[in-house]
Amino acid sequence: MLDMMAGVRSDEELDALKHAISEFYAKRADEEMERLWQSGQ
Numbered sequence: 679m680l681d682m683m684a685g686v687r688s689d690e691e692l693d694a695l696k697h698a699i700s701e702f703y704a705k706r707a708d709e710e711m712e713r714l715w716q717s718g719q
Contacts, residue, residue, distance in 0.1 A: 686692045 682695060686695060
């Protein structure tokens with residue numbers, strides 16, 4: 679994570695990195711919610 683941050687050179691790149699990280703964790707949360715739903719928990 680720190681290596682990625684070291685490569686950020688502009689506000690636009692920082693915004694893109696934030697968006698990518700947000701999308702990654704949103705997808706993981708959706709997958710976990712789906713797994714829980716399917717298991718009936």
